[in-house]
């Protein structure tokens with residue numbers, strides 16, 4: 001089938017607080033074909049991402065044939081190459097992610113199979129979910145069997161106490177066996193991380209996430225052995241397999257978290273997962289409970305864990321995609337409808 005149109009749209013989000021972090025500037029990409037099948041993808045980059053798709057990628061995509069995973073990979077390489085002068089990381093790759101995911105959705109719908117089938121079929125029947133956010137009690141009540149809570153270092157000594165209290169509360173709620181993690185959103189530094197580890201090691205946390213900025217690869221590499229067995233995790237702000245090659249070369253992270261709607265879609269995600277396997281580093285995609293990451297995780301014997309952000313759990317929220325699977329008893333199963341298995345809420349466009 002031949003691509004006849006490509007359109008990116010920035011949805012009309014209603015339930016937002018004035019922060020990039022609430023809806024991540026996510027965009028919708030629609031790819032239409034001469035055979036009638038159309039694919040929908042989810043990318044990032046906001047109105048800038050929309051411009052990249054509609055004013056550049058569109059003209060490169062019109063008339064291209066899409067019949068296979070190999071065709072999609074070739075398109076990815078082409079768009080990456082053509083956007084190199086302004087791309088490589090960040091907004092442009094977030095936009096490219098939306099195109100790549102739309103092409104996977106298209107291929108699934110054209111073949112009448114879920115995306116995980118295109119990726120080789122289910123490698124696990126269900127994926128362990130974890131809840132990300134500050135409301136440990138409610139996630140425990142909802143039946144989550146793993147949990148990540150945030151901690152922001154503000155420069156005050158009291159931050160050590162608040163982290164300990166949050167970890168202690170989570171451990172009390174979830175019990176000794178459950179995986180618990182902290183996301184510091186780049187607010188800790190080398191010293192704070194080591195001081196925190198001394199205070200928190202009694203809770204046996206699975207990982208510390210984004211303790212430094214993604215540019216400080218040597219700094220993160222140095223921390224790894226000093227906080228073991230807790231892992232230094234990160235990668236949601238890293239782009240493509242080229243970016244993760246640098247992470248691997250530096251030995252910077254003990255667990256990788258590519259965001260499939262930002263890092264370059266499924267195509268980049270597959271390459272990153274293979275790189276993780278070679279480096280013997282586990283991969284747990286950022287927001288992996290959303291279908292874009294979930295299909296990759298479910299079909300992979302290397303990627304695992306499905307993340308649910310608090311914004312995806314609490315009400316009221318914008319429902320851009322209908323038919324998204326929800327975790328039950330702590331696990332999530334990708335639905336078997338064609339493509340990514342979700343329908344777009346057109347009223348939000």
Ligand SMILES: [Mg+2]
Pocket residue numbers: 183185209210236
């Ligand atoms: Mg994070």
